[in-house]
Amino acid sequence: MLILLNIADGIAACFLLLLLGDFISTFLYHVPEHVFGKFHCLVHHSKNRSFLHYAVLTRNPLVLLDGFLGALPYFIFIPWLWQLSPVGTIVGMILGECHVVWRHTTALDRVTPQWLQTVFDACQLTTPERHWLHHQNGNVAFGDIFNFYDAPARQWLHILRRVKRRYRKMNQQNLEA
Ligand SMILES: [Zn+2]
Ligand SMILES: [Zn+2]
Numbered sequence: 001m002l003i004l005l006n007i008a009d010g011i012a013a014c015f016l017l018l019l020l021g022d023f024i025s026t027f028l029y030h031v032p033e034h035v036f037g038k039f040h041c042l043v044h045h046s047k048n049r050s051f052l053h054y055a056v057l058t059r060n061p062l063v064l065l066d067g068f069l070g071a072l073p074y075f076i077f078i079p080w081l082w083q084l085s086p087v088g089t090i091v092g093m094i095l096g097e098c099h100v101v102w103r104h105t106t107a108l109d110r111v112t113p114q115w116l117q118t119v120f121d122a123c124q125l126t127t128p129e130r131h132w133l134h135h136q137n138g139n140v141a142f143g144d145i146f147n148f149y150d151a152p153a154r155q156w157l158h159i160l161r162r163v164k165r166r167y168r169k170m171n172q173q174n175l176e177a
Pocket of ligand 1: 135
């Protein structure tokens with residue numbers, strides 16, 4: 001019985017780490033970066049990026065920093081989830097890291113088998129093919145791991161862009177006054 005409870009705690013810790021990490025990363029880093037920053041777009045969305053760039057395997061400090069900032073939201077939950085299950089937390093970190101590398105393998109011209117794409121789509125999980133859509137067009141396919149963050153993230157993008165426009169307009173009016 002105890003071992004079943006341990007397994008349940010482990011699965012919960014692993015799932016929560018990915019769910020909460022992707023949530024914070026998407027809404028507090030990724031989407032705002034698309035509106036107010038240049039950094040993520042420069043590193044992640046410019047053309048002619050090799051797989052190594054995307055996979056955060058390079059030694060380019062800019063790429064490493066983007067990778068680190070994107071991963072930070074996952075780290076902040078470790079102390080809390082560690083109390084629930086250290087093993088689950090570690091497995092969650094490893095799965096998260098593996099997913100980063102895997103979702104960028106499209107840059108190596110790899111194609112995910114159709115059956116796997118169907119399973120991932122059904123589970124609302126991001127495939128490399130889906131993530132590639134985001135690389136090609138920064139306005140779509142948000143949610144690095146979970147697809148269901150895409151719709152609210154696009155709304156968030158829209159809201160932040162409006163805020164930015166309004167702020168610019170206010171600034172301009174102040175300058176003219
Ligand atoms: Zn990417
Ligand atoms: Zn992006």
